[in-house]
Amino acid sequence: MDGRGIVDLGIQNFEQLRERDAFYVDKTNFIKDWWDNGATATLITRPRRFGKTLNLSMLECFFSNKYADRGDMFQGLSIWNEKKFRSHQGAYPVIFLSFAKIKSTDYAGMEYAITKIIFDIYEQNRYLLEGDVLSDREKQYYESIVPGMEKKIVVDAINALTNFVSRYHNNRVIILLDEYDTPMQEAWLSGYWNEATDFFRGFFNATFKSNPYMLKGLITGITRISKESIFSDLNNLEVLTTTSNKFAPYFGFTESEVFQALDDMGFSEEKQGVKKWYDGFTFGNIADVYNPWSISSFIGNGAVYKSYWADTSSNGLVNRLIRESSADIKKDFEWLLNGKTIIIPIDEQMIYDQLGKDENALWSLLLAGGYLKVVSIDNSHIGDSLEDEKYELALTNHEVRRMFAKMIRGWFNGRSKSGYNEFIKALLEDNIKKMNAFMNRIALETFSSFDSGKRPSQDAEPERFYHGFVLGMVVDLSDRYRIRSNRESGYGRYDVMLEPFDKKDKAFIFEFKVLDKVENELSLEETVANALAQIETKKYEAELVADGILPENIKKYGFAFEGKKCLIG
Structure with missing residues (x-):
């Protein structure tokens, strides 16, 4: 650690940083x-x-x-202890x-x-x-x-x-x-x-x-x-x-470097908070790596917790790729936002022209970009298989989780999150009229924004929206509900289930269906009725009842789609 008094954000010039005697974590052994x-x-x-x-x-x-005879910039740093290397300074x-x-x-x-x-x-x-x-x-x-x-x-x-x-x-x-x-x-x-x-x-x-x-x-x-x-x-x-x-070790701050910096700057009591918010990056065999921008910003702002690193970019490419991704990708993101891990075969070589075509290319981009961390790597099958190594991945840390939460809210309301809370309020009040008004407005906007220019089919658009919707539910209700989708219960797989942490609160089961004229469904009302009938026939409430939720507190809704129209019943 070197430089104690000044935290200069954004300085990427080593000479300026050293001349200002600014906060610097010594990486000169690189x-x-x-x-x-x-x-x-x-x-x-x-x-x-x-x-x-x-x-x-x-x-x-x-x-x-150009920097001959400027060894003063490195005095006091680890490289200057390597006397044989001093002859290389300013020599090329x-x-x-x-x-x-x-x-x-x-x-x-x-x-x-x-x-x-x-x-x-x-x-x-x-x-x-x-x-x-x-x-x-x-x-x-x-x-x-x-x-x-x-x-x-x-x-x-x-x-x-x-x-x-x-x-x-x-x-x-x-x-x-x-x-x-x-x-x-x-x-x-x-x-x-x-x-x-x-x-x-x-x-x-x-x-x-x-x-x-x-x-x-x-x-x-x-x-x-x-x-x-x-x-x-x-x-x-x-x-x-x-x-x-x-x-x-030379890119990012290790945990010992971060904790030393907090001690030096008088923020020793913030170590566990900093770990929760900013820890999680893994490089090679070194875990507990922190983003320098977040740590420097946290210290420079007097120990204020914010999403510093995640907010330094529009994240436009990531936003677009996830928003326009398949239903399977959105289900995986629901899982990640719930604090779980996913196991994906990864090829770390980015093939940009495969983005939007090969789902694994998206995971490779997210891993390279720091949005995901490697929990473990399974290469035991490589000798007998043509598959890539399998990576167990998780969202990197609390800061990244907040970034994705903010991103997903934006899908439902570009101006603020209040529009989405409008639906949550209507849901909790059993106000189906308001739920329908919100869903039709948002479905119209969202299906248009999810269109990647290649015109996904009418069947695919509601499927994409429904999984985007699930992600939004995770964001705004994850503090009160355990949100699950496409899981087995009773005699089948429900679409969405919201199980309250407080057993006295309401639980919710959603079934999503696209109007199917092949099955002689002539109206959205018939599709809603079939969705509700499926909830009952397949006994989706069995999981909730087994967990101690009273049957009368389990609310069941059918969502019917036809193109950009939606009906909830």
Whole structure:
């Protein structure tokens, strides 16, 4: 731990942080471990705000010859105790790029943004044009690096700059690339994925593989994009995800580091509260990892509990994918929100063009993004099976749970959660008229927003809505009710059951049905009657009665759907 008095949120520049003597958890042993690591090029993936940018800035300040004779930045830190490493400080040329701000809605905008980043780096190194290290033709090429340059020039531009820098300094170059996958995510969201992957495949190959002037390279991002998409030529790339042991202690705060910080800042009594809210991330074999942004914000705000990390992004991609997901995904989320775990086969390689098609791709994204944590991994079947490893997953912590609760409320009322409470109030008062008015209004809005553009069938829309509805019930009633769906009771499987923790309160059973003209249902009223009859015939109330709920306190409702119309009875 270093720096006691100032908590500077958002500073990702190591030099600034050290000059301000700000709150800093010492991660400088990463310098030694990365340098001693045998890989030429390494990709490290971590969720957002876990210190990726700060660690790259730390590497730049340590190795870059721009910071020669600046060992003072590292005095008092663990790396400075490694005396043999002091000779590496300020000894190498370093090229540091960041794609964090590339969020273009079309391919042309993305490519232009990259040309501007490369142009800026060339401008920072114009000293290369002095003297005769570069030939006249190379100097002419150097001047051709401008915003909007042709794609064939862009792809090789960093490779060429590495050549020039290496010859000028008579030393090979360290290349650092931060947030490599930000433009890829935007490409998928905006519909130019294929063009983007074609560009980056050539760019990454030229920069990190076909580059004899590179000494070591480090890439960071949130997701591990599949090798086939953009890294197909990089057989020298070591990939370290959140389940890898290597470098696990250097991204995020360990529990001992967090508790030490709380002691130092005078918040020792908050340890258990902080653990409940912010603990839960697991990297490799290290459990109880905390998000630095949440801990720094908590301390900086005088020990106020809030959803700091979860609220630093719109979470738009995750929101969209879950909202438009299948009924099975929504049932799994209901399970997770109830504090349970799910077991899913996971391939940590993100195949973005499978999002929306392959359900496991969504779980891979949520795991990489930090929304889920690994409870255990079962690979005992790998030798005899073609399946991926099976991961036992849970929501990461209380902060993430609150984020999803807020997200789900937004599905039902974009302005506030009061609209959803309107339905809860009507339900608890047995006011079927108000329940019907609410459900028809929300069903109309929700079915439209769940439409992914591929027009799910009329049958699928109510099914999607019903599971979104179940999630909403979990959010607003989970403090009073145990919410279950699609579970066995009596002689069948009910759709939704709300069992009160207080046995004196009302219990509820819901059965959802789509009007089925094949079964000669001619109206929603007939469909409701069939739903209620099924509740009785299958004796769904048996589970509740066995748990001590009086039969007269069990309320049964049939929900009938036809397109965007709903009737409750």
